[in-house]
Amino acid sequence: MNNDQDKALPALTVNQARMLRVLVKSSLTRAGHEVTVHADHVTDANDNEYGLEPLSRRLVGQPTANWPGVVDQHLQGLVAAMNGADPFAVPTEELLSRTYLRLYDADGLPDVDWLSYAREPVPGVLELLALDQPDTVSTFNDDRVRQHGLEVLREAGLRNLRREVVEDRAEKNGVQLLMGSVYLASTALILDEVVQRTTGETELPNGVLVAMPFRNQLLYHVPRDQGMVEALEAMTGLAIAGHSEEVGPISPHVYWWNKGEFQQVTYHDEQDRTIEVRVVDGFADVFSRLYPD
Incomplete structure (x- = not known):
């Protein structure tokens, strides 16, 4: 990878990626949404993740003057997804092929009371359940885990980890x-x-x-x-x-x-x-x- 390319969003240069994050923060703030912009994704108040990599690829080759419009259009779709149907409100069987056990830095997670099912298999590292979606990764909270069953979800999470391929x-x-x-x-x-x-x-x-x-x-x-x-x-x-x-x-x-x-x-x-x-x-x-x- 070229040294000028951004590590988190390699389709863009470091300066272009910085500009993208500023535009994303500005667009969502104007729309009245409380989000945190990270290197390659956005998190909302419910700790859902929305990836920026697809948006970064859309911007490649676009004149920078067009970027605000492209960003606004893309984020409108993400916001619609945020406010749309609950991805967890489906039969359990429809979630299992997209459910993963995922490790997180314990100190990097928000101090909330709706992730009490988390376990610490590694000192300082928590294991949570994540739902993989096309442009986002959503974390199961306690209510969603109770709805679909912790053991069923953990078994699916391990099964899907076994399908992971070393690239x-x-x-x-x-x-x-x-x-x-x-x-x-x-x-x-x-x-x-x-x-x-x-x-x-x-x-x-x-x-x-x-x-x-x-x-x-x-x-x-x-x-x-x-x-x-x-x-x-x-x-x-x-x-x-x-x-x-x-x-x-x-x-x-x-x-x-x-x-x-x-x-x-x-x-x-x-x-x-x-x-x-x-x-x-x-x-x-x-x-x-x-x-x-």
Whole structure:
């Protein structure tokens, strides 16, 4: 990608994307809607997401003088969707193929009382249910979960994560870097299956080191030998960079996964910018096996 292209909206340059976000905020404010404009989407008061990527593609090749009109027209359609039929008010069976389990940074979510069903499978990371739509991702709230059934929705969410495809893969210092859709990082919830599909390991006696810096990326390393430390160092830097620079940040930390459980390994001190690796509990046992005295 050209360095001048915007990371969140790659169809546009950085300056064009900045102009688009200003126009979006202005248009919706004039229409009396309370929204927050993010790098590649808009969120409303109900925490629904409306993607800006389709709009960015519509603007390519358009004279900038025409942009306000194009933006207004597109947003009128989005607002109509906001005020239109409730996408959750359909039979449960119609939702299941579009329902995903999705991981979110716990500190990045609003402090509300209608997401009480959320669970914390990874320290500092919450699991919610998301409904995938053509131009938006909507989050199930407590009422919608009760309406359709938590277990039914979770089963569908896991099933759809299993259909996720890795669009790009690279390796650095023993770390697998996987890229894909906005749900790819959430495949950490089925990490053993991801590892088996990607590098073929079916037996994981030392667990897996894993990071999910932002929504489109999953990093992992299967500890086998003393290359683990080099991989951990590489993964730590990659996780911090991805979390701070990319759209949809989830966590800057590295975790040790073992049989579905996650233990946090890296800790950051924001004040003095130091990084601590804690070799304790189950991860300490792995370290002792691979680095005997």
